[in-house]
Structures are given as structure tokens and as C-alpha cells.
Ligand SMILES: Nc1ncnc2c1ncn2[C@@H]1O[C@H](COP(=O)(O)OP(=O)(O)O)[C@@H](O)[C@H]1O
């Protein structure tokens with residue numbers, strides 16, 4: 001599903017990746033650990049098409065992202081991948097419902113508002129936030145906020161979910177729930193093509209539950225066991 | 227992003243940035259209002275100059291006069307030996323640049339004019355100038371009356387400038403009634419030829435002739451009477467002028483471009499040459515410079531309002547870094563983000579400039595009313611100060627919109643294409 005070939009990347013003088021390689025062949029839950037500042041978020045942005053490598057190729061679902069223009073990359077972010085962040089990144093001046101519908105605003109598909117609203121209804125019911133839709137984010141708990149963010153990431157039905165420390169700001173109870181949701185999403189039998197959950201985490205426990213466990217270090221990416 | 231989504235986001239931003247956008251609108255409003263007012267004033271000055279001055283100065287005409295003889299500091303502009311005779315007329319007529327030659331002859335004898343105005347007789351020493359009928363009368367509604375017809379009263383044309391001066395300066399100051407052209411046309415007057423209040427023609431006895439005012443002209447000599455050329459030629463002979471010389475020839479060129487060339491050619495032959503072209507040019511340039519200055523002043527205000535707009539957007543963009551990064555991660559393209567900002571600034575420009583132009587219009591109409599009422603009456607007092615041009619209004623609106631988009635554009639581009647990773651953490 002994802003293939004990184006000889007990726008080099010730096011922020012101006014700050015070298016982050018040298019000749020980074022990775023292949024994820026099948027749909028799975030994949031965890032990524034590594035010390036803070038090593039470049040985990042940067043790694044997700046490369047796969048999410050928000051950053052371009054200096055050299056090397058990022059191929060996702062057969063699509064070479066370097067060769068895409070901004071419009072088709074945006075389209076890719078809008079429909080193929082979903083982002084979830086540690087700090088949720090909800091917009092405070094929009095209600096839960098409006099926040100979830102943001103990807104619909106940038107959708108280039110002909111599918112209308114009706115379809116988006118239907119999808120929203122289904123998602124809020126599944127995520128158990130149907131009673132919160134008209135509230136504003138600052139009146140929600142951390143877990144509720146993250147569930148809103150997940151609904152937003154899933155609105156356009158992506159095949160890949162990129163989660164950047166999704167439980168980093170949550171208590172253990174909420175963490176449990178969020179993880180269950182993400183796992184359930186990945187394992188969902190109804191999805192025609194397989195789904196990939198790529199999750200950055202600090203938590204050894206969480207990482208351990210993944211099908212595939214990756215570690216990012218100064219030497220690059222490597223699979224870890226146990 | 228489709229239009230519905232774009233409008234949704236714009237609406238939301240206008241709500242959220244209400245205070246700042248009102249600030250931006252206000253400065254655009256003031257600037258375009260002043261710009262429109264100043265430009266309308268400039269155009270007003272221009273149409274005044276064109277109507278009151280340039281239209282009286284046909285630019286394809288050249289006036290050739292004999293050089294005044296300068297005898298011990300006393301100059302004479304007599305028609306004696308001017309050399310402007312029928313041979314000269316023929317010569318000029320043969321030039322390909324010249325379409326028409328008109329003749330003018332000044333009376334070479336003293337004249338006093340008097341007539342009945344209201345109840346009493348008024349009189350004045352005056353200048354009598356004879357013009358080719360074709361030159362002075364063509365196109366006027368008194369055209370067919372301006373003719374040499376011995377035995378009938380002499381047809382006299384007065385100066386419309388004089389009438390204006392009388393009405394606006396003299397009549398109001400001396401409590402005399404204002405006069406219209408109609409009041410005066412058809413009135414009889416008398417010309418004492420050969421004498422005035424200062425002198426008497428030597429060797430010749432004066433002559434009294436009856437005249438009638440048939441009309442007014444811009445070209446006509448201001449403090450005097452214009453009559454058909456033949457009368458003056460005849461009277462000049464009676465008062466001892468031997469040769470049939472003219473005081474001036476008026477040359478009409480086929481194209482205004484020829485004026486300069488013809489003028490310099492005739493100057494070289496020793497005549498005094500006047501053309502309106504130089505004056506028209508100078509006046510045209512002057513009004514252009516004036517409009518330019520007013521325009522620059524107005525644009526300065528617009529420039530200040532644009533600086534304000536740019537600063538406002540700089541703040542907004544700075545505050546929205548995280549939101550822009552988030553939108554990008556959720557599928558907004560660089561173009562989407564730029565469109566959003568561009569539409570917002572264009573709407574500010576549109577609303578601000580339309581409101582500005584309307585208020586500039588209203589304000590200048592009010593100012594015009596009070597200023598004109600406050601000004602005393604004087605000759606050539608304008609009837610209006612401002613000329614409103616719908617084209618100018620449209621140009622200001624379009625220009626303001628374009629400038630409102632262009633000025634902060636680099637900020638928009640920078641914001642839209644900045645690295646989302648930096649702001650999402
Ligand atoms: N936009 C940026 N410009 C410059 N340096 C950056 C930028 N974003 C991240 N960095 C730096 O790059 C390194 C990797 O960042 P990041 O991918 O966020 O690490 P992680 O997510 O593993 O903590 C860090 O040292 C960070 O300070």
C-alpha cells in the first residue's frame with residue numbers, strides 16, 4: 001500500500017531523513033515509535049502529501065506523490081488519507097457538526113451535501129457523539145474532541161488513516177476507547193479494499209498492539225519485535 | 227472547493243473578523259470617496275476649460291497681423307502698408323495646408339457708439355472691426371443678417387463676453403437689471419465715425435450712421451462692435467486710407483497638425499502670427515497636470531488604505547496559520563486558500579469603493595451647492611464644480627478591487643503555501 005524509496009528530507013539545514021526506505025504491503029495496523037524530534041510527524045506529512053521529499057519516491061496505493069500537482073495532492077489528502085492529531089486541531093468557532101464537515105468543503109467530488117450529511121449522521125452515531133453535534137469544541141472532554149476529529153478524518157471515507165499521537169493528550173479511559181474505535185475501523189469487514197492505520201505513539205503498550213511495529217531513529221526505520 | 231463552500235467560509239470569516247474588516251472597509255471607503263471627489267473636481271475643471279475657453283479658441287486657425295511699427299516707444303498698429311492685401315490673400319489661398327483665408331479690417335478712425343438702454347442713452351468710445359461675413363457669421367442664427375447692404379442700418383454684432391461681464395460684474399454692482407441676448411438684439415444704436423471723446427479725425431468731417439444689433443459672438447472684439455468687412459473698408463477710404471490693406475488675415479488650416487509649420491513659415495516673412503493652438507495646448511496641458519495632481523492626491527489616500535488592508539491581512543494570516551495548515555491537511559489546495567483570501571479582499575474592495583463613490587457623489591453635490599451659493603457672482607462663474615463620470619466611477623471600483631487583491635497577494639500566497647507541518651505539531 002505504501003512504499004518509500006530512498007527518501008531524503010531536511011528542514012533547511014536540519015537533516016531529518018537520509019535514504020529512508022519502507023514498504024507496507026498489506027492493510028494493517030502499523031505503529032511508529034521514536035524519540036521526540038526525530039521526525040515522526042514529518043514522516044506522516046510525507047505520506048500524507050503535505051510535504052515533498054528532496055529526493056526519493058513516496059508511492060501510496062500505486063500513486064507516486066512526487067509526480068502529482070497541488071490540486072491532485074489536495075484531492076488525495078481529502079479522500080485517500082485521513083489525519084488525526086494529538087492536539088485534535090478542531091476549530092473553536094465551529095460546532096462539532098461543522099468541524100466534521102470541513103473535508104466536505106474541500107471535496108472536489110460531485111457528491112452533494114446530502115450524502116455528506118448522511119455520512120456525518122452515521123459517523124456520529126458510531127462514535128457516540130450524536131448528542132454533541134451542536135456544541136462547540138471547548139465544551140467537550142478530550143475524548144469527545146478526539147472522537148470528533150476522527151469523525152472528521154473519516155468523513156470522506158479514506159483508505160488510510162494517519163494518526164499522530166492520537167491519545168497523547170487523553171486519560172487512560174479515553175485512550176482505551178479511542179484505540180478501540182481506530183482498531184474497529186481498521187478491522188471493518190465491510191470495507192472493500194483493505195484499510196491501513198498508521199499511528200505514531202509514545203506508548204509502548206499501544207505500539208505493541210499493532211500488527212506491525214516500526215521504530216524511527218537516527219539510523220532510519222526498522223521493524224521491532226514484541 | 228465549490229462556490230457554496232467558498233461563500234460559506236467567506237461568510238464565516240466576515241463574521242469572525244467583523245471588527246478588522248470594518249476597519250479596512252472604512253479606510254477604503256474614505257479613500258475612494260476622496261479619490262472620486264478629487265477626480266470629479268479635476269474633470270469639472272477640465273469641462274469648464276473646454277466649454278468656456280477652448281471652445282472659443284478654434285485650434286485650426288492662425289491669425290496673421292502686420293508687425294506694429296515701433297516709433298520712439300509709441301507703437302502703431304495701423305493698417306498702413308501692412309502688406310496684408312488681396313495679393314497676400316491669394317498667396318495664402320494657394321498653400322495646400324490652408325483651407326480658407328478670412329479678412330479682418332479695423333477702423334482707422336475714432337468711433338463713438340451710443341444707444342438707448344432702458345430709459346436713458348448710454349454711449350462709449352469703441353472699436354469697430356470689420357470681419358468677413360463667412361468668418362464671423364457662419365453657423366450663427368443671425369448669419370443672413372450680417373451683410374453689407376448700403377442704405378440699411380449697419381448690422382452690428384456685440385461680444386457675448388462683454389454681456390457676461392456686464393451681467394456678472396457690472397449690473398449687480400450698480401443695481402442695473404441683468405440683460406439677456408434677447409433683450410438687446412434688434413436694438414438700434416448710432417455710430418459717430420471720425421470722432422470720439424478724446425479726438426477727432428483731422429481733415430475729415432465726422433459721419434453719423436445708424437446701426438442695429440443683430441447678435442452676439444465669442445469671436446467679436448470685446449469692447450467694440452463687429453460689422454461686415456465692406457463697411458470698414460468703405461469708411462477707411464472715406465477717412466483717407468489709400469490702399470486696401472487688412473489689419474489681419476485669419477487662416478484656417480486643413481488639419482491642426484499643420485498649424486506649427488504654417489506659423490513658422492509666416493513668421494519668417496516678418497508678420498506677427500498668433501495661433502490658438504499654443505494656448506489650447508498650454509491650457510490642455512495645464513488641466514491635465516491639474517487632474518494629475520488631484521488624481522495623485524486621491525491615489526495617495528488609496529495607497530494609505532491599502533497599507534492598512536495589507537496590515538490587517540498580515541495579522542489575520544498570522545493568526546490563522548494553524549487553521550490554514552489544518553485546511554490543507556483536510557484537502558484544501560493552495561489555490562483554495564488563496565481564493566478564499568482573494569475573495570475576501572476583493573469583497574472589501576468592492577463594498578468599500580461602491581460606498582465610497584456613492585458618498586463622494588453625495589458629498590460633492592452638497593459641497594457644490596453650498597460653494598456655488600457662497601461664491602459671489604463674477605463673469606464666467608461656473609455653473610458646476612464637479613463633473614461625474616460613470617466610467618471614472620467604474621474604473622475606481624475595478625481598480626480598487628484589483629489593488630485590494632494585488633497588495634496583500636504575496637501574503638496570501640505565502641500563507642497558503644507555507645509548510646503545514648510547522649503549524650500542526
Ligand atoms: N517546519 C519546520 N521547520 C523547521 N524545522 C522543523 C519544522 N517542523 C519540524 N521541524 C524540526 O524537525 C524535527 C522533526 O520534527 P517532527 O517531525 O515534528 O518530530 P517528531 O514528530 O518526531 O517529534 C524537529 O527537530 C523539529 O524541530
Ligand SMILES: [Mg+2]
Nearest residue numbers: 040041164651
Ligand atoms: Mg510529532
